[in-house]
Amino acid sequence: MTVDRRDFVLAASAAAMATAVGGPALAQPAGRKLGYAVVGLGGYGLGIIIPQFKNCQHSRLVALVSGDPAKAKRVAAEHGVPEKNIYNYQNYDSIRDNPDIDIVYVCLPVSMHAEYTIRAAKAGKHVLCEKPMAVSSPECEQMIAACRQAGKKLMIGYRCHFEATNLEAIRRARAGEIGKLRYFRSEHGFTANNPNAWRLKKAMSGGGSLMDIGIYALNAARYMTGEEPVAVYAHETTDRNDPRFREVEDMIEFELEFPSGVIGSCMSMYSANQNHILLMGDKGRIELEPGTSYRGNRLWVGNGRENEITPPPGPGATQWAGQLDHLSQCVLQNKDPIVPGEEGLRDLRIIEAIYQSARDKRRIVLKA
Amino acid sequence: MTVDRRDFVLAASAAAMATAVGGPALAQPAGRKLGYAVVGLGGYGLGIIIPQFKNCQHSRLVALVSGDPAKAKRVAAEHGVPEKNIYNYQNYDSIRDNPDIDIVYVCLPVSMHAEYTIRAAKAGKHVLCEKPMAVSSPECEQMIAACRQAGKKLMIGYRCHFEATNLEAIRRARAGEIGKLRYFRSEHGFTANNPNAWRLKKAMSGGGSLMDIGIYALNAARYMTGEEPVAVYAHETTDRNDPRFREVEDMIEFELEFPSGVIGSCMSMYSANQNHILLMGDKGRIELEPGTSYRGNRLWVGNGRENEITPPPGPGATQWAGQLDHLSQCVLQNKDPIVPGEEGLRDLRIIEAIYQSARDKRRIVLKA
Incomplete structure (x- = not known):
C-alpha cells in the first residue's frame, strides 16, 4: 500500500448527513450557498479543495487569492469564478468590500496561516485554516x-473529523465494542522526495514530519480516545546529512499518557510510507489501514482482520465536502465548528511539548 | 486472531538444517542422542517441551524432575523414561551420578531458574533454561x-531464534530488502485470566507482562535490528484494583533507542491478545502477525500485506526441536550456543532499565 498524498481521486459516495466528531449534525438549511475564497493555489488548495465545491450543498467557490495572476485567471475561468474576484497577496485585505465572500479558506504554507487568517478576520470574513494551524x-x-x-468563526481543516471510516471507528469505540480502551497506536509517514518542498523548510513549515503528517496520529489519538494527553515523551531520529532533512526532523516517535491510563504510541516520518491506526481494548481491537488517507481507508473491528467494516456515509459526499459544508452551516446557524481554532491550538501545544521532550530527552507534563 | 499460549498443535514441517540466528548451522553429527532431564512438569515443560523430543535428531528425553511423584511416574511411563530417572527437588543434586543425563532443561517458575540452573551445573550438567532467565x-x-x-554450556530458551518465520524475516532485513531499517515495533500481549497463576505472583515471576511476554518484543527488537539498545523509556498502566494485577504490571510501553538511529517501539500487556512485529525500512516493510506464536506465524514483505512469504524450513522440524538439538550439537561439538546465558542477561538488564524508567518516569541510558 502506497499512500500518495497527491492522490485526489475521490470515492464518490452519496451525499448524506451524519454526525460529525464531537458534535451533533446540524439541521440542513435551505437557502443560499456560502461563498468561499481559496487562498493559495498550491497542491492542496488547487488540487484537493477547489474540485470539492461541486460536492457541496452549502458552499461554493467565489474567489481566489494567489501570487500568480496567470494561474489564478486560468483557475477562475475553469471554475466559474468572476475575474473581479481574483485577489493577490497585496490587495487581499480588500476582500472586505466583496459581499460574495463569506469564508476564506487558508491553504498556504504553515508560516503564512496566522497572517492570512488574521487579515481575513479583520476583513470581516470567517476562516477555515489548514492544519497545522500555525508554526507556534x-x-x-x-x-x-x-x-x-x-466576531467571526475560525475552523481548522481537520478533514478526518468528517471522514466516514474514522467516524465509524469512533462510534464503535465509544459504544464499547472493544471493551475498555487500553492502548492507541498510530504511525503516519510518507516519503518526502523533493528537497526543495516548502514543508522541508523550517521557516515555512514550522517543523518536519510531526507538523505535517504526525499531526494526523496526534489528532487521531485525541479523537479516538476522546481524552486529552497529560504528558508526552518523544525521541527523534534524523539524518542531518540527508539534503531533505537539513532543517526539519525526519522520524519522531512520541508516547502520550491519557488520564484514564490509555497509552498512545505514535510515530511520524518523512522517509517511508505508513498510515495506520490501532485501538486495543480489553475485548478486541479496531484497526484502520490506511486510516487517514484521501481515499481507500479501511476498517476492521474484532480480534484481528477477519471482520472488515464498510462504514455508513459520512456527513458529506466526501470528507472535504463535509468539512466545507460544516463551516457554512455553522455560519448560517451561528453554531461553533466541531474543530475550532482551539482544536488547532491544542495540537500545537502538544507538538511543542513533543519537540521539547525530544530535545531535552525527558518526559514533559502538559498543562491542563 | 486469538493467540493461545496453550495451543501446542504444531505445524509438522519437514526436518531440515538451516542457519539459526546469529550463528552458522552446525554440521550434523552422527552418533548418540544427548539425554535431557526436564525439570518442572507444568504447562510448558509437560505440554510443550516433552512432546518435542520425538521431533529431535540429537536429543532424547531421559529423566524427569518434579515435585509430584504420581504425575512424574505417569509422564515417565508415557514417554519411556525409566523410573530410576525420576527425581524430585530434594534428590535433584544426585543427577550428578546419572550418566544418562547430559542436559537439564529448567522449565520452572522464573524465581527457581537460578537455583536449578546452578545446582545442575554443580552436578556437572549442561543447562537449557527457560526465559526470562531469572528474576534479576x-x-x-x-x-x-x-x-x-x-565448564558446562548454558543456553536460554529463546525459541524464536529457531523459528522459520523469524529467521526468514531476519534474513530479508539483513539482505537489505526493505532498505535502511528505520523503525521497529512489536506489541505482545495475552489475556491473563487466572489470578492465581504463578506468573501473576511477583515472588515467582519477577514481574508482569514485560517479563513473561514483553520479552518476546524486546528480544525481537534486538535480533531483528541486530543492534543493542543504548537507552530506554517506558510507561506503565496497571489497574491495581484488578485482582490479577495486585503484584505485577499489566500494560507497559517501552521505547528503545538503537545506535544506528533505529527506534524500537514496544508494548506488552496481560489484558488483551496481541502478537505483532513490524520492521520499517526506507524501501519497504516486514510484518509478522502473529510473529512469535507457537504456530501459524505469518510474514509479509513489501509495502503492505500484498506479498505473503512462506519461509523455508527452520533448523528443526519445529522451533523447539531446533532449539533442543542446537544445544545437543553445541555439546557434541563443543561450540557456544547462539542464545547463551549472556543473551538472557542482556534482556534482564534492559528489562530492569525499563522498570526503572517506568518507575522514575525518565529515560534511562543503558551501560555498554
Whole structure:
C-alpha cells in the first residue's frame, strides 16, 4: 500500500448527513450557498479543495487569492469564478468590500496561516485554516483572538473529523465494542522526495514530519480516545546529512499518557510510507489501514482482520465536502465548528511539548 | 486472531538444517542422542517441551524432575523414561551420578531458574533454561558464573531464534530488502485470566507482562535490528484494583533507542491478545502477525500485506526441536550456543532499565 498524498481521486459516495466528531449534525438549511475564497493555489488548495465545491450543498467557490495572476485567471475561468474576484497577496485585505465572500479558506504554507487568517478576520470574513494551524501556539492564540474580536468563526481543516471510516471507528469505540480502551497506536509517514518542498523548510513549515503528517496520529489519538494527553515523551531520529532533512526532523516517535491510563504510541516520518491506526481494548481491537488517507481507508473491528467494516456515509459526499459544508452551516446557524481554532491550538501545544521532550530527552507534563 | 499460549498443535514441517540466528548451522553429527532431564512438569515443560523430543535428531528425553511423584511416574511411563530417572527437588543434586543425563532443561517458575540452573551445573550438567532467565540480572550473572566454573554450556530458551518465520524475516532485513531499517515495533500481549497463576505472583515471576511476554518484543527488537539498545523509556498502566494485577504490571510501553538511529517501539500487556512485529525500512516493510506464536506465524514483505512469504524450513522440524538439538550439537561439538546465558542477561538488564524508567518516569541510558 502506497499512500500518495497527491492522490485526489475521490470515492464518490452519496451525499448524506451524519454526525460529525464531537458534535451533533446540524439541521440542513435551505437557502443560499456560502461563498468561499481559496487562498493559495498550491497542491492542496488547487488540487484537493477547489474540485470539492461541486460536492457541496452549502458552499461554493467565489474567489481566489494567489501570487500568480496567470494561474489564478486560468483557475477562475475553469471554475466559474468572476475575474473581479481574483485577489493577490497585496490587495487581499480588500476582500472586505466583496459581499460574495463569506469564508476564506487558508491553504498556504504553515508560516503564512496566522497572517492570512488574521487579515481575513479583520476583513470581516470567517476562516477555515489548514492544519497545522500555525508554526507556534502563540500564533494560534493570536488567530483565535483576532477571529473572536471580529466576531467571526475560525475552523481548522481537520478533514478526518468528517471522514466516514474514522467516524465509524469512533462510534464503535465509544459504544464499547472493544471493551475498555487500553492502548492507541498510530504511525503516519510518507516519503518526502523533493528537497526543495516548502514543508522541508523550517521557516515555512514550522517543523518536519510531526507538523505535517504526525499531526494526523496526534489528532487521531485525541479523537479516538476522546481524552486529552497529560504528558508526552518523544525521541527523534534524523539524518542531518540527508539534503531533505537539513532543517526539519525526519522520524519522531512520541508516547502520550491519557488520564484514564490509555497509552498512545505514535510515530511520524518523512522517509517511508505508513498510515495506520490501532485501538486495543480489553475485548478486541479496531484497526484502520490506511486510516487517514484521501481515499481507500479501511476498517476492521474484532480480534484481528477477519471482520472488515464498510462504514455508513459520512456527513458529506466526501470528507472535504463535509468539512466545507460544516463551516457554512455553522455560519448560517451561528453554531461553533466541531474543530475550532482551539482544536488547532491544542495540537500545537502538544507538538511543542513533543519537540521539547525530544530535545531535552525527558518526559514533559502538559498543562491542563 | 486469538493467540493461545496453550495451543501446542504444531505445524509438522519437514526436518531440515538451516542457519539459526546469529550463528552458522552446525554440521550434523552422527552418533548418540544427548539425554535431557526436564525439570518442572507444568504447562510448558509437560505440554510443550516433552512432546518435542520425538521431533529431535540429537536429543532424547531421559529423566524427569518434579515435585509430584504420581504425575512424574505417569509422564515417565508415557514417554519411556525409566523410573530410576525420576527425581524430585530434594534428590535433584544426585543427577550428578546419572550418566544418562547430559542436559537439564529448567522449565520452572522464573524465581527457581537460578537455583536449578546452578545446582545442575554443580552436578556437572549442561543447562537449557527457560526465559526470562531469572528474576534479576545478578541472578543471571551467578548462573553464568556457575556454568562457566563447571565448564558446562548454558543456553536460554529463546525459541524464536529457531523459528522459520523469524529467521526468514531476519534474513530479508539483513539482505537489505526493505532498505535502511528505520523503525521497529512489536506489541505482545495475552489475556491473563487466572489470578492465581504463578506468573501473576511477583515472588515467582519477577514481574508482569514485560517479563513473561514483553520479552518476546524486546528480544525481537534486538535480533531483528541486530543492534543493542543504548537507552530506554517506558510507561506503565496497571489497574491495581484488578485482582490479577495486585503484584505485577499489566500494560507497559517501552521505547528503545538503537545506535544506528533505529527506534524500537514496544508494548506488552496481560489484558488483551496481541502478537505483532513490524520492521520499517526506507524501501519497504516486514510484518509478522502473529510473529512469535507457537504456530501459524505469518510474514509479509513489501509495502503492505500484498506479498505473503512462506519461509523455508527452520533448523528443526519445529522451533523447539531446533532449539533442543542446537544445544545437543553445541555439546557434541563443543561450540557456544547462539542464545547463551549472556543473551538472557542482556534482556534482564534492559528489562530492569525499563522498570526503572517506568518507575522514575525518565529515560534511562543503558551501560555498554
